[in-house]
Amino acid sequence: xxxxxxxxxxxxxxxxxxxxxxxxxxxxxxxxxxxxxxxxxxxxxxxxxxxxxxxxxxxxxxxxxxxxxxxxxxxxxxxxxxxxxxxxxxxxxxxxxxxxxx
Amino acid sequence: xxxxxxxxxxxxxxxxxxxxxxxxxxxxxxxxxxxxxxxxxxxxxxxxxxxxxxxxxxxxxxxxxxxxxxxxxxxxxxxxxxxxxxxxxxxxxxxxxxxxxxxxxxxxxxxxxxxxxxxxxxxxxxxxxxxxxxxxxxxxxxxxxxxxxxxxxxxxxxxxxxxxxxxxxxxxxxxxxxxxxxxxxxxxxxxxxxxxxxxxxxxxxxxxxxxxxxxxxxxxxxxxxxxxxxxxxxxxxxxxxxxxxxxxxxxxxxxxxxxxxxxxxxxxxxxxxxxxxxxxxxxxxxxxxxxxxxxxxxxxxxxxxxxxxxxxxxxxxx
Amino acid sequence: xxxxxxxxxxxxxxxxxxxxxxxxxxxxxxxxxxxxxxxxxxxxxxxxxxxxxxxxxxxxxxxxxxxxxxxxxxxxxxxxxxxxxxxxxxxxxxxxxxx
Numbered sequence: 001x002x003x004x005x006x007x008x009x010x011x012x013x014x015x016x017x018x019x020x021x022x023x024x025x026x027x028x029x030x031x032x033x034x035x036x037x038x039x040x041x042x043x044x045x046x047x048x049x050x051x052x053x054x055x056x057x058x059x060x061x062x063x064x065x066x067x068x069x070x071x072x073x074x075x076x077x078x079x080x081x082x083x084x085x086x087x088x089x090x091x092x093x094x095x096x097x098x099x100x101x102x
Numbered sequence: 103x104x105x106x107x108x109x110x111x112x113x114x115x116x117x118x119x120x121x122x123x124x125x126x127x128x129x130x131x132x133x134x135x136x137x138x139x140x141x142x143x144x145x146x147x148x149x150x151x152x153x154x155x156x157x158x159x160x161x162x163x164x165x166x167x168x169x170x171x172x173x174x175x176x177x178x179x180x181x182x183x184x185x186x187x188x189x190x191x192x193x194x195x196x197x198x199x200x201x202x203x204x205x206x207x208x209x210x211x212x213x214x215x216x217x218x219x220x221x222x223x224x225x226x227x228x229x230x231x232x233x234x235x236x237x238x239x240x241x242x243x244x245x246x247x248x249x250x251x252x253x254x255x256x257x258x259x260x261x262x263x264x265x266x267x268x269x270x271x272x273x274x275x276x277x278x279x280x281x282x283x284x285x286x287x288x289x290x291x292x293x294x295x296x297x298x299x300x301x302x303x304x305x306x307x308x309x310x311x312x313x314x315x316x317x318x319x320x321x322x323x324x325x326x327x328x329x330x331x332x333x334x335x336x337x338x339x340x341x342x343x344x345x346x347x348x349x350x351x352x353x354x355x356x357x358x359x360x361x362x363x364x365x366x367x368x369x370x371x372x373x374x375x376x377x378x379x380x381x382x383x384x385x386x387x388x389x390x391x392x393x394x395x396x397x398x399x400x401x402x403x404x405x406x407x408x409x410x411x412x413x414x415x416x417x418x419x420x
Numbered sequence: 421x422x423x424x425x426x427x428x429x430x431x432x433x434x435x436x437x438x439x440x441x442x443x444x445x446x447x448x449x450x451x452x453x454x455x456x457x458x459x460x461x462x463x464x465x466x467x468x469x470x471x472x473x474x475x476x477x478x479x480x481x482x483x484x485x486x487x488x489x490x491x492x493x494x495x496x497x498x499x500x501x502x503x504x505x506x507x508x509x510x511x512x513x514x515x516x517x518x519x
Contacts, residue, residue, distance in 0.1 A: 003114050007155060008224045010118035014125055016217040021129040024206050025235045029134060029179065033141055036172065039146055045224065047155050052231045058156050059233030062248035064259055067163050067251070067324055068266045071401070074167050074175070075273035078408040081179040082277045088186050089284075291507065297500040304493065 009050035014041030026095045028084045032077060039073045115155065121147055138176045145169025147377025159251045162312070165364045166328035171405055174335055177411065179288060190414035209264040246386025248318035255322065258389045259381040264368060267361040267397060270404050274357065288341045298340045305333035313398050317387070323394035327401025334406025349414035357407065363393060424476050430475040431473035438466030452509045456502045496512055 018038030043066045050059040063093055088094050124147060128140035145168045152161035161210060238250050238258070245253035255263050309329040318320030344353060368379050375382065381389050445458025469492040475484035 002229055003110065004227060005229070005311050006111075006118055006345055007151065009220045010121055012220045012224060013122050014189060015220070015369075016213045017125050017129065017398075018123065019216075020209060020213050023209050025129075027134075030129065031138065032176070033137060034129055037129065037139070037144070038333065040125075040144075040168070043397055044148075045152065047152065047157050049159065049224075049231075051155050052227075052228070052229060053233060054230050056235045056251055057239060057372060059235040060238050060254045061259070063157050063160055063251045064254040064262070066157075066160050067255065068262055069167050070160070070163050071113055071266060072269050073326055074172050074405070075270050076214045077172055078411075079273045079276050081175055082280050082283065082411055085179060085182055085186065085283050086322070089182055094183065099180055102383065289503065289504075293500055295504050297496070299495060301493075 002049040002052065004048045006013050008045050011041045011044030012043060014038070016039075022056075028074050028087070028096070029081075032084070036073060036077060036078075039069065043056060043069055114154065117147065117151060121151065124273070134343070135168060135177075138173065138180060142169050142173035143177065145173065150326060159249075159322060159325065159354060162325040163328060164305060166332060170297075171328065171409070174409060175400055178346065178411075181286045182284050182327055185286070207229060221353075230406075244383045244386070246381065246383065246390050247316075247386075249316060249320065249322070251320075252316050252322045252390070252394075255324075256393055257381060257386060259306040259398075260364075260368075263397075264361070264379070266302045267364055267400065270401065271357065271361050274404050277411060285412075286405055289376040290341055294340050298336055299341075301336060302333050305336070309398065309402070312369060313394055316394065317391070326398040328405065330402025331405030331409070332397060334402060337407045338406065338410055344414055346414075352408075353403070353414065356403045358400075360397040360404075361394045368395060428473040428476040431476070435466045435469030435473060438469060440511050442466060452514055453506055454517055456506055460498050460502050464495055465497060467491055485518045 005034050015038050018034045018036075018041060021034035022038065025031060025034065046066055047058075047061040050062040082095060087096075121144065124140055124144040128137050128144055129141065131137050145164060149161045149165040149169060152158070152164055154292040231335050235250075238254060241258070242248065242253055247256070308327045312321040312329060313323060314321075314325035316325065339344060371380055372378050434466045439462060442459050442462025445454050445462065446518045448457055468491055478484045478487065485506050
């Protein structure tokens with residue numbers, strides 16, 4: 001097993017950790033953190049699989065996709081944080097109205 | 103070289119375990135501020151992982167955008183929510199999962215099965231797979247640059263980059279259309295002012311260097327743009343605001359310039375060669391440099407404007 | 421391995437020891453101000469030693485110069501940011517630890 005496969009397993013683990021926190025936690029800011037960690041896990045899987053190219057350069061197409069993904073993730077995070085702050089201004093809480101306290 | 107391989111394995115294993123542990127701690131600790139700081143540390147460890155996986159371009163982007171700018175956005179959101187909830191409950195110490203215990207166990211078991219399935223699927227992939235690296239290496243001289251990632255981003259998959267610039271612009275438009283946000287408390291301090299005066303020229307220089315060197319070494323438009331946005335964020339934190347005569351047309355021009363130039367070049371190539379974004383090999387290097395330069399400025403201004411959160415015109419009307 | 425490689429390894433290990441000391445201080449000291457003190461002292465010297473170690477084995481003077489520039493920038497940022505953190509902590513009312 002390559003070292004690259006170790007990192008793919010770490011990426012899968014990060015994805016599932018993030019997904020667990022995204023489902024289970026009610027606070028919106030924590031959901032944003034979980035979402036970002038899921039994204040990092042997926043990027044890790046992509047880049048670790050790109051390193052399987054042996055002696056040649058690692059496959060640059062997943063690298064380009066991950067750079068694109070990082071920039072898109074930060075813009076989505078910025079928009080999501082603005083929405084959360086607007087929601088907090090309106091309702092006074094940082095949770096969606098139909099959740100919490102089940 | 104058994105010992106060396108064991109050393110590498112233990113280092114990689116330690117790095118992977120630290121990533122998983124930091125992510126878990128960031129997701130389940132009760133103090134939100136601590137969670138955000140742990141998330142920033144996680145981002146920095148990810149940058150180290152990218153270096154380990156021979157992806158220095160991604161390491162630069164992750165350190166600047168993933169750890170730096172995302173961390174700044176999260177901390178700014180926490181500070182603003184403290185302003186909003188000055189009389190109510192604090193947003194920081196909120197109890198964790200508000201779901202029943204059985205539900206959490208059920209989700210955990212299902213996700214363990216999913217993780218096992220994904221891990222099995224991933225381990226079943228062939229250990230040696232060149233992917234597209236041979237095709238990229240074969241066509242690298244035609245692309246106009248020497249760095250394969252820049253060639254893929256700006257030439258072979260330029261359409262994806264065009265759409266990405268549009269996504270950035272759309273996110274900013276959405277944030278601006280939501281109206282203003284409560285402002286953070288301004289920090290005025292002579293040490294911060296001197297730091298800003300010393301660092302901003304250095305950051306601009308580093309950004310230009312990353313842009314120029316991205317043609318043949320790790321670097322490029324996104325990394326340079328993120329360093330420029332870091333300069334913008336530093337200025338905004340020190341209390342500087344765009345002068346009013348620059349805040350309308352010139353700001354909007356800078357924001358739209360990246361996507362606009364991309365679309366203009368796409369239309370030009372469509373007209374001249376009949377295929378979208380296919381550069382003639384003789385001018386490919388120059389075209390890529392022009393695109394990257396304009397994209398750097400646009401990305402820097404857009405990310406800094408995303409951090410600020412409110413359109414300058416909005417603030418004047420308030 | 422050449423003599424310069426051995427020297428670089430010794431210097432790098434010294435730098436790592438300084439980082440370890442700084443981390444120990446971060447974990448064990450009682451309040452914000454003492455932790456800042458431990459961090460900046462150890463990290464500035466630790467990073468300086470690591471930069472020296474890497475500079476010895478770098479392939480050209482330009483690379484060593486860039487490493488030195490990184491160290492100077494970290495010094496600048498570290499000093500200013502620890503001052504700002506201490507100032508913010510004072511404003512929030514965090515009191516100094518007394519024995």
